[in-house]
Amino acid sequence: MKAIQALLFFTLLIILNNVRAENVQQEFSINGQKFQIQSLKSDFSFSTSDVRMENGIYYATIHQSLNDKHEKAIPTTFSVKWQTPSHDIAGVWNPIFNNDHIIPADWSSKALDSMLTRNAPVYTLFGHDDVNRYTVAVSDAVNLVHLSAKVREEDSMIYHELEFLSEKHKAVNTYSVKIRIDMRSVPFYQSLSDVASWWASMPEFKPTHVPNDATDPMYSTWYSYHQVIDHEELLAEAKIAASLGYKAIIVDDGWQTKDSNRGYAYTGDWEPERLNNIEKFVDDIHQLGMKALLWYSIPFVGEKAKVAEQFKGKYLSHSESLETYVLDPRYPEVRKYLIDHYVHAIKDWKWDGLKLDFIDQFKTNKDTVLEKRDGRDFASVYEAVDKLMSDLITELTEINPDVMVEFRQRYIGPAMRKYGNMFRATDIPNGAVTNRRRIVDLRLLSGDTAVHSDMLMWHYEEPVEIAALQLLNIFHSVPQLSVRLAELPKSHLNMVTHYTQYWSENKDVLLNGSFKPKGIFANYPLISSEKGQKQIIALYDDVIANISEHDVNQTDILNAKKSTSVIVKFENDWQKVQLIVQDCEGNVVSKTIKRLQSSLLDVEVPASGLLSIVKM
Template sequence: MDELWEPHAPAAGALRPLPADGLDLRAGGTATVRPVTEGVIEVTAESGGETRIEWRVPCADATAFWTPEPRGTGWLPAAWSAPRRISLAKGAPVAALVGTGDVALCAFAADRTDVLAGAGVVEENGEFRFWAQATGRLTVRIDTSRRHFAGCLADLAGWWGEGRTAHVPEAARRPAYSTWYTLQQNVTPQAVETQAALGKALGLDTIIVDDGWMTRDRARGYAHCGDWEPLSLPDATAHVARVHDLGVRYLLWYALPFIGKESAVWDRLGRYALADAAHMGAVVADPRYPAVREHLTDRLARAVEEWGMDGLKIDFIDWFAVPDPPAPGPEADCATVDEGVELLLAAVHRRITAAQPEAMTEHRQPYTSPGLWPWTTMIRATDCPLSPQENRQRTLDLRLVAGPVAVHSDMLMWHPAEPPEQIACHLINVLFAVPQISVDLAAQSQEQREALAFWLGVVREHLTTLQLGELRPARPDLGYPMVTATGDGTVAVARYAPLPVRAGDGPWHTLLVANADDDPEVRLPGLRGRAEVTVHDARGRIVRSDTADLAGDGVVTVPRGGLLTLRRTQG
């Protein structure tokens, strides 16, 4: 936040040195250091006011600073850069300084979500400075083990997960269709049912109906939010039943925080304003008030309880993250906005899972806090229409610290003239997430449908490896030009640049190489033995199928948007 800009000033209050190998570590108040494993420590500090923990490492051989924020990775900020204000509704308390070889020079996470966190290069001496600050007790886990940064971040996410529960239905990991880019607000039962039927035939098991269902106004804006009546989906129960008859699950979108000035509930709830969103025709409702939570919970739960939906897409939670919220009035029962947000989401979750135990809830970057894990099943990359590289980076950043929660891509869209090779590349760019599709499926050519169906089939067939395997994105400073996932006896590699694929001779039986680069010569150094070789083009047509000896420096031609599959037959 710009108002939090801080120059080289020392931490608030007096900091005292603490013993830590390889770290210049300091903290305020009463502080202790506890070793966890080799290269990993926990620092706990507590004071009567603001508690701050600060540490520095040599910024030597560093290549990138990683955070889970959109556009947050790939550069080294200065120490005087504005810190990140993290809350339950926005961001996650985690970061890593990455060095050559993709090792984490220093990674950290905090044990609470309401923190202020800063990091950057100290200009005077070339050190890299981290700090975290919160009111009262604060614990940070610091990892200087110099392992692959993805492994360090996965361990930090696992630390967060201790004591937390999160149930992710299997359906949350299957490809989905979204109406947003396709229909915008032009939602009708017929349009939704048409896309659901076409999508099911291609491998899309869920449809997410976005903005427009609750209003007949098509001017955008949020002035009609708050009533949440299905004005554009009359007889919603029968409509949902027809979608279910297709074998498709149904999620419905809600802009949770907004009470629109044209809504019927405005006169009753408009006064409980956490912030004004006048340019959107609404206010952000204050969840510290029981009246707000009760109304919103009832409105959202109806979709599952009354209309038979399979879950909710809950949008704009980050709008609750107001830097300086107004003092609560006498009707409020929460001291903080975060407490109100958690009570609201927990109430919605209880209601919808009581009606449908496998109900799904989608949240969206940047509300990626581990504190939200119990109330969500999937997190979607924030909007980046027609930007495959950005979608790749955002989904991978989310995967690294999402813990058990399924990660979804931003909706894939493309121009009607998009060639099938580029459609395949769109899907390869989000290969390690759940793809959401948002194009008019009725307008796709046969070639476009073939590319879409083939790659959705790959995602479905190898779901365990792609979404739950050990993830190793390479070179965050270059936007992850190659990514590897390993699991279930399979190694899956996505290649976005003309780089050699070093799968090694580990205990795998299947190697998949998805080629999203226009260089078709895929080099496979170090492989030996005999294998069945299959190459599919972007449309899923087999262009090579034979058995070959892997000579240790082999080259296989894989067209752009195509897939190489090696299955070992010996050694």
């Protein structure tokens, strides 16, 4: 019996493979590289246009169209497949925040799922030298797209597949998607930055304005206070933060409910139960010269919220563990309810920005009816989210053109840059190294959208040089601090003061300079940024810091590690230098002038200290 079942199973596989082969709709090639478009038979036909190779980058646009231009139908799922030899491929980078960079085998189910509310449709195959070998990106950042690059054991070839419209789509006459493949031998960060620019050049993904306030250090209440927040306590803490150079406070979860349990059972009414004099609180913060941002979980209506019954039948799902329902944005009354609350916060309460959380929970499941009926004015959940967020940012910027909107890592694709001007590394409490890695991955695709660290916290009995690693690991992002400043030991406060001031003085170099992270598999042990005559290098491991910029006359090296040896290699005409060494509290340890006898220099720098090298 088992033998018969096995025979039937393999017969079915053969039949399915033959069906797939029979349903190849189109073959096209770019510069000799062959691509196959595969789909099930339907009333739609496939065509390609704008197929070209330009400066080492392949382009092609794929169209799926109904023969009768006056009709509409649900487009069919289709995939684009091709294969390339695995030549100097060390790993694969994609925007999944916990990606391990390992290229999966072709029998693996591992793939990148991209949609408006999660990830971005791009991956990079990189070499053993962090150089781009093959970067694939597509223009559809709204609908669900599966992207994969897998290695086959039998031939060491990389098998690429892009699958479109696997989730039921609304009826259309045509669907088009652009594919971009970068084969240039350039650093991986340049290839990904160019993808971000490609997306941003599309009118449908034009990024929103980034106010300067979004690039200033901020204080967050989450790790320091969690849900137990109080007007006077926060105000006292904000005064200290302001004196240290923090320009805004983000009031997180807890302001809207007196319930301090984890979960979101009482979320959704958005009445300020803890900050019950909320307008005065905002005014008090403004009196300190600080901005104020307020947290909301966009999709959630808790089980015990007063409005839970009001939206019955208008939820996408229910989370038992979080004790909340997830609203369905395809209902216009749902979108209006949400937008009205956020407009109220900005217009009436005078908040300067919003932290909008959990957008990735706007997602479909097997029971979602993807049809425009029963009060829904959209069939697609993602198109409804786009409508919600587009309308929201339009209304908010009419009230305050410099309004700030923060999103958390995962919902960080090109479409999200239309509505958010701050992207934050996803939660990693007390996780310096992972925070650094997530920040780098965010920056690679974010263009000029402000990239923020996850909130910084540490144990107050840590040695100060170890506590400093939390701050130094996020130096190429905007700091978000979340410790109780009034309770910090004096040495810790000195460290925060010193490095916050240094970061602020060098913000332009760190955020707007040429961003060069090195060592993908090693969690980026060296990150360099240069602008004008200044170079800043952060060392996170015992690697050599190269000074190769001819226009640079000062290089600062952050010794963001426990070892004290900093080895510098000079590759230009530096002959005589001044060396200034500081510890993590800003105390000058040594100041010397040295004539270079070789291209290598070994300097003793305290753990978490700073070495400044000035050309004489």
